[in-house]
Amino acid sequence: MINNKKLSLEPYKGTRDFYPEDQFVQNYIFSVWRKVAESFGYLEYGASILEETDLYRAKTGEEIVNEQTYSFTDRGGRDVTIRPEMTPTIARMVAQKRKELVFPLRWYSIPNLFRYERPQRGRLREHWQLNVDLFGADSAEADAEIINVAHSIMKAFGASGESFEIRVNNRRLTDHLLKEHLKLDKDEAHKASKLIDRMHKMKDTEFTAAMTSLIAGKTKMLMDILYVKSLDELGKKIPDSQGAKELDELMLKLEALGIKNTVYDPALMRGFDYYTGNVFEIYDTSPANNRALFGGGRYDDLVGIFGVEKVPGVGFGMGDVTMRDFLETHGLLPTPQPTVEAFVGHLEGYIGEASKLAAELRGQGVNTAVDFTDRKVSAQVKAADKQNIPFVVVVGEEEIKSGQFKVKDLKNSKEQTVSRAGITNFIKKLK
């Protein structure tokens, strides 16, 4: 009891407990992420959850730093933030060792991140995020590879091409559109881009009204662009945009890789200030979960903020919460399987022998738990069954004398008597 208040049984707001079935799913998601990232030649890295707050002030964007970070002053007077994202950290790490590292550099990580957000479907205060980033290459091939990794992950989870789409846009193109085409000043352009970022979450009338109060008479011209359906159509309205060329090239490369579920979305902004070129976001197409799953883009100036020469970067962040929702929506979640393979029970007076047998089985590579209660054998078997443990062996006088053991296969309700040395083989064969 603290201050006479009953202690809560709930985890801290916006965070999750991972009971074994949840941890199983989480591990499954991580294992697919790792496997695909490593298959493309990416190496895993890690870092502390704490960073100096200045790191995020530099580029992450005002909304995240002012409203969404967990920040505090440590006992030494330093401003510290629990990481809300991984990109500034990897940029810092690359900047620090840029002279020794070999480029193009391919790295991935699965950090837990903290953002003080209003918890809702797909948004929590703590999530895990696969980060896949490539440094030292600024070609369309590099952008296409990053999207290819993302696409391959979706495929590895069993997603069909129709279940998700890849929306793409380009920061240089948006910049050109707002500053050259609409002739907005820097401040207006920044505010307009933040508003466009929220466009899909607002009613049309609400969006138009907010935009009109910002850029008045130029709203119609902007809406004209925001509703184009393809890059070709856009090219007729805004020729000579370097960003549009980059996007065009990216689309061609993706098509050559067999990735066809891409869509040009002029309203796609991506919240962070550091993106400089192509940006993308993967959307679930199911009406039951029609939302952004994850995203990323090119950021060529981030390493340079550390006062060193620029190193171009491109990458994405894929969250475990949205991934799990996607898998659930499309019936792709795996069924939790226990990692325990065998359970050794015992008759009265045979706990020691049961432990000995369990140790032998473990030595032969079978994950084995042993019962050391003095409940009846039937209750021991029931407990094993409740935990979905597939095999049970009971040790008693008869077994020790004869060297023959009854192995119960609980999944198939079968039982077989095998020699002590044959138990492992029997289990492995039926598994």
Ligand code: HAM
């Ligand atoms: P982001 O769009 O902020 O990008 O996050 C990427 C993904 O992480 C989101 O699409 C979502 O799946 C997940 N995510 C973000 N915030 C939350 C939250 N509060 N709760 C649950 N899931 C969340 C970035 O963080 C960039 N740093 C990604 C990147 C890496 N860009 C280049 N390299």
